[in-house]
Amino acid sequence: MSLETAPTRFVETNGIRFAYRRYGRNEGTPLLFLQHFTGTTDDWDPAVVNALAESRTVIVFDNAGIGRSSGQTPDSVEAMAAHAVAFLGALGLPVVDLLGFSLGGMVAQVLASEYSRLVRRLIIAGAAPRGGEEHLLAVVEDAFSRNAADVRLPLFFTPSEGSQGAGLAFIRRATARTQDRDPESSKAVGEAQARAIIGWCARQDEGERTLRAIRQPALIVHGSDDTMFPSINAYRMFKAMSAAQLILYPDSGHGALFQVPDLFAGHARTFLDL
Amino acid sequence: MSLETAPTRFVETNGIRFAYRRYGRNEGTPLLFLQHFTGTTDDWDPAVVNALAESRTVIVFDNAGIGRSSGQTPDSVEAMAAHAVAFLGALGLPVVDLLGFSLGGMVAQVLASEYSRLVRRLIIAGAAPRGGEEHLLAVVEDAFSRNAADVRLPLFFTPSEGSQGAGLAFIRRATARTQDRDPESSKAVGEAQARAIIGWCARQDEGERTLRAIRQPALIVHGSDDTMFPSINAYRMFKAMSAAQLILYPDSGHGALFQVPDLFAGHARTFLDL
DSSP, rough: OOOOTTOEOOOOOOOEEEEEEEEEOOOOOOOOEOOOTTTTTTGHHHHHHHHHHHHHHEEEETTTTSSOSOOOOOOHHHHHHHHHHHHHHHOOOSSSSEEEEHHHHHHHHHOOOOOOOGEEEEEEEEEEOOOOOOOOOHHHHHHHHHOOOTTTTHHHOOOSSHHHHHHHHHHHHHHHOOOOOOOHHHHHHHHHHHHHHHHHSOOOOOOHHHHHHHOOOEEEEEETSSSSOTTHHHHHHHHTTTEEEEEEEEOOOHHHHHHHHHHHHHHHHHHHHH | OOOTOOEEEEETTEEEEEEEEEEOOSSSEEEEEOOOOTGGGGGOHHHHHHHHHHSSSSEEEETTSTTOOOOOOOOOOOOOOOHHHHHHHHTSSSOEEEEEEEOOOOOHHHHHHHHHGGGEEEESOOOTTTTTOOOOOHHHHHHHHHHOSTTTTHHSSSHHHHHHHHHHHHHHTTTOOOOOOOOOHHHHHHHHHHHHHHHHHHOOGGGHHHHHHOOOOEEEEEETTTSSOOOOHHHHHHHHHHHHEEEETOOOTTTTTSSSSHHHHHHHHHHHHH
C-alpha cells in the first residue's frame, strides 16, 4: 500500500464525516499528518509519506470542511486542533506522533501544548509560532501572478534551477494518483484558513507560553529561504522549546521537506525512532 | 583499529614534525578533524571518530606546537590553516572532508574559502564566523572556578542532569586510552589560541565575505545553549553560506557533538555520503 493507492476511508464523529487514508507498518506510534493552507490528503508528497510508512502507520486526513470531509473549515488554529482531536478520538487512537507542515505545524503546536497526552513526538515543518512572522497573502498573491505550471513551484521552492527541478519532481509525484482524489479547496476554505494563519501570527504570545508548554521531543524543519514564514521563525521556536532539534536545509523554500524528501524522511525517521 | 588503539605517527614538512593518527575504512574522501581550543588528538570523542571511521578514513592530528607536534602554536586562525595545508601536503592528500570543532571550525572556514580545492565538504561544529559572538575567556574562567572533576563538564555540557550524565560518559570515553597519549597543552598554547579566537571574532567581515566564499556543501552543528559561542553564530553562518545545512541539538552546550555522539555521527555520515 502507498499514498498513491491507499483507499480513502471515512469516520464520523460530532456530526463531521472525516476522510482519511491509513496505511504502513503496523508498529509503534502512528504518525498523523497535519496539512498546509488549502491542502488536502492529495497534496502530501508520496515520497515523504511512503518512506515514513515503511516503519510506522501513517494517517493523512482532511480536517473539517476540507476535501471530502464534511463540516465547516474554522477560521482559527485552535478550532482546527479541536477537530483533529475529535478525529483521533473517532479512530480510537490514544496517542500519536505528529508531522505538521505550515498551517499544520501551528495545529501541531496547539495539540502538543493543550492536548499534550495525545502527542508523543512532533515534527513541525515550515511553520511559525504564535506571534511569528508571516507574509502569507503577499506571497500567495505573488505566486499566483506568475502563472506557473503549478502554483506550488513559486510557493514552495526557490528560483534556483536545483530547487525548481526538485519542485517539478514533487508535482509529478503528488499528481500521480488519478483515481479517488480529493476535490481542490474552495475559495471559502482559503479565506477561513488565511484568517486562522494571520490571526495566529498577529497574536503575541507573552513569554512564548505555547512553545514553553511543549515538553515532548520535537523536530523543527525549515527551508533557508521560506518567503511565507521566514526561517527565523524556526530558530525562535527552537530557542523557546525545551526539547527541540532544529534542521534547516540549504537553498530551499516553504516546501523544503518536499525538495529533499529522502533526506528529510531519513532525518524524521531518526528523530521518531530515538 | 580505533581512536583508542591507532598508533601515533609522524610526518615532517617545512621544519615541523606533525603527530597524527590515521585509520578507518580505505574508501572515499578522507575526513580530517580540526581540534578545539587547547585540544590534542586525545581530546576527540572516540564514539564520534570511530563511528565515522566505519565508512571512511579519518585523520586526527596535532597542529603546530600542540601535543607531540613540534613548532610554535600561532596566534591567528589563518596561520593555523596554513599549517594544516602543509600537513595535508606532507600526507600527499589533494582533497579532504573537514570536521572542525570550535577553533577547528574557524580553521575549516579559512580552508574551505581560501584553499577551496583542498576541501570537498565540511562540518563546522560549535564555531563562530569572523566577527562572531564569543565569550571565551569569561566561560573558561567560570568553568575552571567550579572545580569540576573535568573542566569539560561545565565547558561543554549544560547544567541539566541529562547533559552532565552525557558529559561524564564522554570523559570516560576520551580518557580510556592510557598508552601513547599526548601531553596536555601548555599555558603558552592556550594564550596563543585565545588570541587567535578573540582576534577572529573581533574582526568584522564586511558582507560576510568568508562565509559567502564557501561554496562546498557544509553541515553546521551547534548546541542550543553554547555559552562560549552562542547558537546565533550557527544560524548566522547558515544564512550567509550558499550550501549549508544547519542542525541544532536540544539542551546541549559547546560540546553538543559529544553529548549525542551517535545521533551526530549519523547526521554527519548522512551529510558526507549525500
